[in-house]
Amino acid sequence: MVELLKINPAEQGGTELPRNVEAEAALLGAIMIDNRIAEDVQLKLKAEHYFEPLHGRIYDAIMRLLDKDMVANPVTLKPMLEQDPALKELGGAAYLAQLTGNGAALIGARDFATQIYDLALLRQLVSVGRELVENAMDTSEDVNPREQIEAAEVALYKVSEGEGESGSVKSFLTASTAAVQVAERALNSGGHVSGITTGINSLNAKIGGLHNSDLMILAGRPGMGKTSLATNIAYNAASRWLRDNGDGIPPEKNMGAKTAFFSLEMSADQLATRVLAEQSGISGEALRMGKISRADFQNLSRAARDLQELPLFIDDTPGLTIAALRTRARRLKRRHDVGFIVVDYLQLLQGTGRGNENRVNEISEISRGLKTLAKELHVPVLALSQLSRAVEQREDKRPQLSDLRESGSIEQDADMVWFVFREDYYEAAKEPKPDDEAAYAAWKENMERIYGLAEVIVAKQRHGSTGRIRMKFDAKITRFSDVADDSYQDLDYE
Numbered sequence: 001m002v003e004l005l006k007i008n009p010a011e012q013g014g015t016e017l018p019r020n021v022e023a024e025a026a027l028l029g030a031i032m033i034d035n036r037i038a039e040d041v042q043l044k045l046k047a048e049h050y051f052e053p054l055h056g057r058i059y060d061a062i063m064r065l066l067d068k069d070m071v072a073n074p075v076t077l078k079p080m081l082e083q084d085p086a087l088k089e090l091g092g093a094a095y096l097a098q099l100t101g102n103g104a105a106l107i108g109a110r111d112f113a114t115q116i117y118d119l120a121l122l123r124q125l126v127s128v129g130r131e132l133v134e135n136a137m138d139t140s141e142d143v144n145p146r147e148q149i150e151a152a153e154v155a156l157y158k159v160s161e162g163e164g165e166s167g168s169v170k171s172f173l174t175a176s177t178a179a180v181q182v183a184e185r186a187l188n189s190g191g192h193v194s195g196i197t198t199g200i201n202s203l204n205a206k207i208g209g210l211h212n213s214d215l216m217i218l219a220g221r222p223g224m225g226k227t228s229l230a231t232n233i234a235y236n237a238a239s240r241w242l243r244d245n246g247d248g249i250p251p252e253k254n255m256g257a258k259t260a261f262f263s264l265e266m267s268a269d270q271l272a273t274r275v276l277a278e279q280s281g282i283s284g285e286a287l288r289m290g291k292i293s294r295a296d297f298q299n300l301s302r303a304a305r306d307l308q309e310l311p312l313f314i315d316d317t318p319g320l321t322i323a324a325l326r327t328r329a330r331r332l333k334r335r336h337d338v339g340f341i342v343v344d345y346l347q348l349l350q351g352t353g354r355g356n357e358n359r360v361n362e363i364s365e366i367s368r369g370l371k372t373l374a375k376e377l378h379v380p381v382l383a384l385s386q387l388s389r390a391v392e393q394r395e396d397k398r399p400q401l402s403d404l405r406e407s408g409s410i411e412q413d414a415d416m417v418w419f420v421f422r423e424d425y426y427e428a429a430k431e432p433k434p435d436d437e438a439a440y441a442a443w444k445e446n447m448e449r450i451y452g453l454a455e456v457i458v459a460k461q462r463h464g465s466t467g468r469i470r471m472k473f474d475a476k477i478t479r480f481s482d483v484a485d486d487s488y489q490d491l492d493y494e
Contacts, residue, residue: 017051017123017126018119018122018123018126019051019052019119019123020051020115020116020119021051021052021055023112023115023116024050024051024052024055024112024116025055025099026108026109026112027041027109027112027113027116028055028058028059028062028099029099029100029101030106030109030112031059031062031072031109032062032072032073032074032077032096032099032100033100033106034106034109035066035071035072037106037109037110038062038063038066038072040109040110040113041109041110041113042063042066044113044117045059045113045116045117047059047060047063048120049116049117049120050116050120051119051120051123053086054084054086054087057081057084058077058081058087058096058099061077061080061081062077064080065077065080073100074093074096074097074099074100077093077096078092078093078096081093081096121159124159125156125159128152128155128156128159131155132148132152132155135148135151136148146323149323150323150326150327153326153327153330154376157330157334157376195208195209195210195211195212195214195380196209196210196211196237196240196255196256196257196339196340196380197209197210197236197237197240197255197256198210198233198236198237199232199233199235199236199237199239199240200232200233200236200471200480200481200482201482202469202470202471202482202483203456203469203471206458206464206465206467206469207416207458207461207463207464208463208464209255210233210237210257210340210380210382211380211415211463212339212374212378212379212380213374213375213378213379213380214374214380214381214415214416214462215367215370215371215374215381215383215413215414215415215416216380216381216382216383216414216415216416216417216418217346217383217384217385217404217410217411217414217416217417217418218230218382218383218384218385218418218419218420219384219385219386219387219399219403219404219417219418219419219420220387220399220419220420220421221386221387221391221392221397221399222386223422223425224420224421224422224425224454225420225422225454225473225475225478225480226344226345226384226420227265227266227274227344227345227384228274228473228478228479228480229420229456229480230261230342230344230382230384231261231271231274231275231278231478232278232478232479232480233342233382234259234261234312234340234342234382235275235278235279235310235312236256237256237257237259237339237340238256238257238258238259238310238311238312238340239256239310240254240255240256240257241254241256241257241258241259241311241339242256242309242310242311243256244256257338257339257340257379257380258311258312258313258336258337258338258339258340259311259312259313259338259339259340259341259342260313260315260329260332260336260338260340260341260342261312261313261314261315261341261342261344262315262317262320262325262328262329262341262342262343262344263314263315263316263344264316264317264318264319264320264343264344264345264348264349265344265345265348266316266344267316268314268315268316271314271316272314273287273288274478275307275312276300276303276304276307277477277478278477278478278479279303279306279307280296280299280300280302280303281299281477282296282299282300282477283476283477284477284478287300311336311338313332313336313338315328315332318348319348319350320349320350321349321350321351322349322350322351322365322366322369322370323369325343325349325369325373326369326372326373326376329341329373329377330376330377333377333379338379339379339380340379340380340382341373341374341377341379341380341381341382342381342382342383342384343370343381343382343383343384344384345383345384345385345386346363346366346367346370346383346384346385346386346410347363347385347386349366350362350366351363351365351366363409363410364409367383367409367410367412367413367414368409368413370383370413371413371414385404385410387399387403387404387419388403388404390402390403391403397421397423397426398419398421398455398457399419399421399457399459400459401417401459401460404417411460414460415460415461415462415463416458416460416461416462416463417458417459417460417461418456418457418458418459419455419456419457419459420454420455420456420457421454421455421456421457422453422454422455422473423450423453423455424447424450424451424452424453427443427446427447427450428447430443431443452472452473452474452475453470453471453472453473453483454470454471454472454473454480455468455469455470455471456468456469456471457469470483471483
């Protein structure tokens, strides 16, 4: 019988915290007998999940040996742990040998690992509950119950994701390994996309795809096609996930993502109409008014069937606060594992609702909240934004960072800022009277040159260069696409 370390029971309101020290000892013994067991448990089980700190240190030492392709057993572990005070109290290396004395533990090793993990989650839940009760008992004036609810939601989400109190401190080895994996993904994609695909080659080539934890701002004046571009990207990411998943590509190499689209401006059926129009080639106006032929309806039905399994989740709840949006996003992440979030649009979100704050402070709170959400869920967030009317006062209507409406914090919090610009939109308003033949001919010639073309201006990018990308925009079906077959011709278009 293994003699376990005598532990002073941790009390929580007179009740011992959930734990099974015997299961911890049995699992460690099983791993030292058969190192292959570690392959099944190490992805989920960490050293901090052990209730007994000594067991956590033994587990950590075992994993370090296995990472070096060395055998982990009492003999190889001895030099790593012989100075451990807690181990010395139990007889030093003799305790490690005792752990391997029960070969029957090999049969239930995986069950032991599951129980250890589940009990660790319960202990984290106890900690969250205790802090929640303590905070709720504070009735002083500066306490904001809504903020406490938001904090509780964050804490519970972390427990559900297995983060608990482990925090986000990573060794450089962990961080550099992740960086190499990103580079490998870009290499395997053909050298252009290290994140989630936008479905538009020229945009992928410029930004390298949509990267986890990034906040991207897509801004433009009304009529430029912000929502259309966002809808295109959301559909492309979701459909690519469906295709790669169907082809058996593992999740870490899937170039798409399940997508959540928070539409504060348009209803879910309006967004669905846009996607159907794009995929069926029928204009949204014709769909809404029923001006379609029997053949068009067959195309529409086929497109609708193809989209039935599309992992695109639309939330069209109006007037959401940033706290409510984050809560809903966490729920979608937990239930459906969404990997990409779109918000249309930022100015329609609300802050905490404190009456003494002005709109600039409220927008600052919202942009910070969106960046925090991207980091917390480890997904890219694309937020649409309005621009100020200053654009209309200039001769050159191309937007600039200073045009971002209401707050400079949007530019500060964003990892990327894109502007969508269509010159033909402004040129159409300059149409001269047909009586002036020379002016009309010149205007018509210019319109033919620029009609159906759009620019996405990458005005800020933490990971790369800025510049402009030319695209084709089909206003009839609200679709953005590459200008020509030569997908990367716009790399030098600055």
